[in-house]
Amino acid sequence: MKRFSGGSPTREGLLQTRRDSPQRQFHDEVHRSSGDSERVLDEIELQQDRGKQSILGQWAQRWFGRYHASARGYDDYKATGRGRLPKKGRKRSCPSRYKICFITTTVLLGLFLILSGSGALWVYKTVPEDGLSPPWYPSPLGGTVKSWEESYRKAAAMVQMMTLVEKVNVTTGTGWSQDLCVGNTAPANGVDFPALCLQDGPLGLRFADHSSAFPAGITIGATWNKDLMYRKFKAHGLEAKMKGVNILLGPSMGPLGRAPADGRAWEGFGPDPVLQAVAASQAIKGIQDAGVMATAKHLIANEQEHFRQSFEWGLPNALSSNLDDRTLHELYLWPFAESVRAGVASVMCSYQQVNNSYACGNSKLMNGILKDELGFQGFVQSDWLAQRSGVASALAGLDMTMPGDGLLWTDGKSLWGPRLTEAALNGSLPMERLNDMATRVVAAWYQLKQDNQTQWPAPPPKGKGGPNFSSFTDDKIGLIHPGSDDKTEAEVNQFVDVRGKGNSHGLLAKQIAIEGTVLVKNEDGILPLSKDGASKKPDTANKYMVGIFGEDAGPGDGPNACPDRSCNQGTLGSGWGSGAVDFPYLITPLKALQSTFDTETVEITSLLSNDIPVEASSSLLHDQDLCIVFINSDAGEGFEAWNGIRGDRNDLYAQKGGDKLVKRVARACGKGQSNTIVVVHAVGPVVLEEWIDLPGVKAVILANLPGEESGHALADVLFGRVDASGRLPYTVGKSLSDYGPGGQILYYPNGVVPQQDFNERLYIDYRHFDKEKITPRYEFGFGLSYTTFEISNLTLAEKKPKSALPAARPDIGATPPSYSTEIPDPSTALFPRGFRKLKNRIYPYIASASDIKRGKYPYPKGYHEKQNPSPAGGAQGGNPDLYTPHLTASVSLKNTGSRKGKQVVQLYVSFPDGVVDTSTGDQIDFPVQQLRGFEKVELEAGESRNVKLELSRKDLSYWSRGLGNWVMPTDGKFTISVGASSRDLLVKAEW
Numbered sequence: 001m002k003r004f005s006g007g008s009p010t011r012e013g014l015l016q017t018r019r020d021s022p023q024r025q026f027h028d029e030v031h032r033s034s035g036d037s038e039r040v041l042d043e044i045e046l047q048q049d050r051g052k053q054s055i056l057g058q059w060a061q062r063w064f065g066r067y068h069a070s071a072r073g074y075d076d077y078k079a080t081g082r083g084r085l086p087k088k089g090r091k092r093s094c095p096s097r098y099k100i101c102f103i104t105t106t107v108l109l110g111l112f113l114i115l116s117g118s119g120a121l122w123v124y125k126t127v128p129e130d131g132l133s134p135p136w137y138p139s140p141l142g143g144t145v146k147s148w149e150e151s152y153r154k155a156a157a158m159v160q161m162m163t164l165v166e167k168v169n170v171t172t173g174t175g176w177s178q179d180l181c182v183g184n185t186a187p188a189n190g191v192d193f194p195a196l197c198l199q200d201g202p203l204g205l206r207f208a209d210h211s212s213a214f215p216a217g218i219t220i221g222a223t224w225n226k227d228l229m230y231r232k233f234k235a236h237g238l239e240a241k242m243k244g245v246n247i248l249l250g251p252s253m254g255p256l257g258r259a260p261a262d263g264r265a266w267e268g269f270g271p272d273p274v275l276q277a278v279a280a281s282q283a284i285k286g287i288q289d290a291g292v293m294a295t296a297k298h299l300i301a302n303e304q305e306h307f308r309q310s311f312e313w314g315l316p317n318a319l320s321s322n323l324d325d326r327t328l329h330e331l332y333l334w335p336f337a338e339s340v341r342a343g344v345a346s347v348m349c350s351y352q353q354v355n356n357s358y359a360c361g362n363s364k365l366m367n368g369i370l371k372d373e374l375g376f377q378g379f380v381q382s383d384w385l386a387q388r389s390g391v392a393s394a395l396a397g398l399d400m401t402m403p404g405d406g407l408l409w410t411d412g413k414s415l416w417g418p419r420l421t422e423a424a425l426n427g428s429l430p431m432e433r434l435n436d437m438a439t440r441v442v443a444a445w446y447q448l449k450q451d452n453q454t455q456w457p458a459p460p461p462k463g464k465g466g467p468n469f470s471s472f473t474d475d476k477i478g479l480i481h482p483g484s485d486d487k488t489e490a491e492v493n494q495f496v497d498v499r500g501k502g503n504s505h506g507l508l509a510k511q512i513a514i515e516g517t518v519l520v521k522n523e524d525g526i527l528p529l530s531k532d533g534a535s536k537k538p539d540t541a542n543k544y545m546v547g548i549f550g551e552d553a554g555p556g557d558g559p560n561a562c563p564d565r566s567c568n569q570g571t572l573g574s575g576w577g578s579g580a581v582d583f584p585y586l587i588t589p590l591k592a593l594q595s596t597f598d599t600e601t602v603e604i605t606s607l608l609s610n611d612i613p614v615e616a617s618s619s620l621l622h623d624q625d626l627c628i629v630f631i632n633s634d635a636g637e638g639f640e641a642w643n644g645i646r647g648d649r650n651d652l653y654a655q656k657g658g659d660k661l662v663k664r665v666a667r668a669c670g671k672g673q674s675n676t677i678v679v680v681h682a683v684g685p686v687v688l689e690e691w692i693d694l695p696g697v698k699a700v701i702l703a704n705l706p707g708e709e710s711g712h713a714l715a716d717v718l719f720g721r722v723d724a725s726g727r728l729p730y731t732v733g734k735s736l737s738d739y740g741p742g743g744q745i746l747y748y749p750n751g752v753v754p755q756q757d758f759n760e761r762l763y764i765d766y767r768h769f770d771k772e773k774i775t776p777r778y779e780f781g782f783g784l785s786y787t788t789f790e791i792s793n794l795t796l797a798e799k800k801p802k803s804a805l806p807a808a809r810p811d812i813g814a815t816p817p818s819y820s821t822e823i824p825d826p827s828t829a830l831f832p833r834g835f836r837k838l839k840n841r842i843y844p845y846i847a848s849a850s851d852i853k854r855g856k857y858p859y860p861k862g863y864h865e866k867q868n869p870s871p872a873g874g875a876q877g878g879n880p881d882l883y884t885p886h887l888t889a890s891v892s893l894k895n896t897g898s899r900k901g902k903q904v905v906q907l908y909v910s911f912p913d914g915v916v917d918t919s920t921g922d923q924i925d926f927p928v929q930q931l932r933g934f935e936k937v938e939l940e941a942g943e944s945r946n947v948k949l950e951l952s953r954k955d956l957s958y959w960s961r962g963l964g965n966w967v968m969p970t971d972g973k974f975t976i977s978v979g980a981s982s983r984d985l986l987v988k989a990e991w
Contacts, residue, residue, distance in 0.1 A: 135862030136368030156817030173404025177483030202250030219516035221269030237290025270729030305638030305647025341877025366397025513713030528720025577637025592711030631658030787897025912972025919962030
């Protein structure tokens with residue numbers, strides 16, 4: 001989630017941004033006049049004419065090109081993002097990005113002045129010809145679902161007794177680093193509602209000690225194991241609970257993975273909506289079964305790091321992701337729908353714009369789609385500094401702002417806080433909306449039973465609960481409000497070990513890493529290895545010689561050498577950014593291999609470098625009987641950069657000369673007569689073409705991002721202690737261009753508001769490869785095993801006949817709470833007498849009642865237009881009839897090999913030809929096939945089992961833009977295909 005661009009300043013220093021920008025001045029003026037700050041976003045940020053910005057795009061490409069991809073002089077190039085305050089004795093040099101941003105902003109300002117002087121203010125004042133997101137008001141009330149009814153009843157009773165400032169406290173963060181977690185709300189003391197702790201992230205607990213560094217989301221996706229998905233996040237949730245975290249900022253399902261070079265796609269589970277949705281749903285169930293609120297993030301179409309946030313790249317605006325309604329529903333929204341259906345407590349809106357409206361101020365997304373169509377009952381929180389307006393964002397459906405700071409970091413000027421109080425008092429924010437915002441937060445707290453003080457003791461001074469760690473120091477004693485001028489210290493780190501009895505969570509992490517390791521090549525059955533050596537030597541007096549090569553095999557400078565893991569050194573266990581954690585330990589491949597091979601019969605030589613001296617070739621390579629090469633490819637969140645990689649990867653090749661290393665070793669190992677095994681750790685697909693077909697390369701393992709138990713998991717797979725059961729959660733192409741125009745990162749801005757058009761629509765990853773008939777190196781869902789399987793006897797059982805539309809939207813299952821809409825007396829919101837204000841901390845209080853002026857507020861366009869409820873809605877996740885099973889597919893799976901193993905049975909649907917949407921006359925184009933279900937099954941040698949997979953109405957429907965609903969084709973035949981990968985579909989049947 002966050003960090004500067006995703007969220008917040010790094011541990012090494014807090015972000016200092018320009019305080020004299022036109023935007024800042026405009027927002028301050030709006031704050032003084034009405035408590036809102038939308039106008040500059042409406043007039044300056046959202047209304048750009050992309051067609052007239054080409055001159056800026058051409059200039060920007062020339063300018064940004066100086067600092068892009070090949071900027072090898074920036075090895076230590078860092079942009080400050082969200083992290084901890086500096087530790088004692090640690091210094092950090094001024095990052096080069098500040099200089100770049102300063103120069104870039106200066107040039108942009110100069111260009112703006114030149115253009116304005118020549119009458120070219122169109123850059124800031126004209127409206128786009130298309131792409132604006134339509135309005136959807138008012139924000140639907142929570143409390144309409146039966147399963148949340150009791151929680152809303154309790155929440156209503158509490159909110160009814162809250163004062164205005166307490167409601168603002170519940171919905172506004174206290175400011176970055178003002179308390180111990182990365183996000184913190186203030187309490188409502190009058191009703192005993194506690195301050196809430198929000199903490200990253202999807203991989204583990206960021207900034208926490210004695211906690212686990214689990215495998216990344218992309219590795220979990222590669223397991224295709226629903227049980228492991230649940231168990232991982234249940235353990236993750238338990239760790240969060242034991243650390244006093246109320247709200248876990250994960251799982252991540254956005255980015256989905258549109259572009260394989262996307263810097264943060266590794267936090268999610270793969271670029272297929274169904275795989276993402278299943279994993280996200282299991283994750284949410286796991287986290288919330290532990291009693292912690294989960295967060296589905298980032299809503300939505302947040303598909304690259306470049307230009308995702310205002311001013312991070314020297315531009316005044318974030319980019320806009322522009323996509324049509326069908327693409328939104330069938331790809332990017334699908335995992336969020338399943339998350340809501342699973343009862344997720346919170347959804348995080350993303351940084352960038354969607355159809356030229358900021359996601360955290362987009363009423364169509366938050367009100368119309370999330371809260372009405374999907375029936376979301378929890379609260380929407382902003383990514384860290386993703387909120388770009390005040391009242392307007394509240395009206396659009398935002399319920400909580402994080403971390404509380406406004407447009408700039410740590411200046412104490414929130415877009416809500418006292419501004420929200422003023423807005424309620426002057427009538428610009430309806431009390432009904434504020435009440436619903438607070439009620440949604442409190443109801444989620446009750447829904448997860450966090451009112452149980454046996455499980456959740458009250459924070460000090462009333463109890464000993466709350467967070468028992470600090471995100472801003474590793475010392476036992478530290479500041480309790482580190483971002484303020486308060487010097488009060490206490491025991492902020494209690495060093496509670498939350499990794500389970502006997503490090504049981506480490507064992508779970510190992511199992512996930514094992515099943516997330518994908519064997520893609522295994523010629524001549526070279527794997528599994530023998531601990532005594534892969535083969536017997538003619539001269540038994542000599543040991544079997546094994547050479548291990550590559551920096552990725554070893555420890556480097558340690559797993560936590562760089563802030564937020566923002567450098568590629570040593571073995572790669574995680575990407576970087578707010579989704580990364582501090583490793584409690586990291587088992588290297590070298591250590592695990594050394595402890596596995598029998599040293600009585602095997603001699604191991606290692607060179608933990610990607611550069612092999614020419615003079616050392618004979619001794620290091622020529623004498624080896626087996627060579628194992630380790631290479632990698634890293635990326636992360638855009639607030640950090642490493643070696644010219646500014647979040648998103650610049651290409652899909654192995655980094656640090658990895659391809660050259662493999663070729664060197666494979667050609668010289670045993671003088672060209674010995675075998676080479678290649679292990680790749682990476683954040684996503686890696687192009688292997690330079691060496692994959694070399695005769696010496698006999699086996700290739702894609703181990704993804706395995707977390708703390710990396711080496712142990714890899715050794716178990718290499719030596720066959722377990723089956724190789726990982727399957728690719730993405731397509732491995734032969735080049736980056738294979739992924740098509742939609743698979744590319746927008747590296748250079750094409751306007752003051754960069755426009756990223758999702759013209760590929762549904763065709764990403766394997767869908768694109770299938771449509772364009774491109775042969776990948778390894779297809780989506782592919783992976784080898786140490787045994788063999790047979791899939792046969794596909795049968796279909798109709799459970800319900802075809803019908804075009806789902807049942808009518810049902811009536812609400814519960815009645816939302818209602819409150820008095822009377823506006824309180826402004827005097828009730830004044831700072832208490834003698835109140836001590838901490839520097840830069842966000843408070844709900846106002847300084848003077850006389851400042852409150854009633855007036856006519858300029859509500860957004862469409863605010864007073866009545867919206868019809870979506871026919872696709874009616875329950876959590878949408879119309880409940882969408883999830884009615886219509887078809888059951890059954891297949892026979894047999895293990896035809898000689899050992900126990902696991903196979904992933906994958907079901908794909910091909911829609912009928914010639915489908916026409918009768919509401920629009922559109923010919924509907926469908927992907928060749930789409931994943932709609934899967935099961936991972938373990939079988940003993942010779943064992944058979946019948947595997948059943950159900951297909952729901954939604955699985956067999958497309959989104960109609962004309963009807964605003966899901967439509968099932970009733971003419972023609974569906975083809976149901978089942979197999980071992982997207983291109984190994986062994987059995988088919990029609991329906």
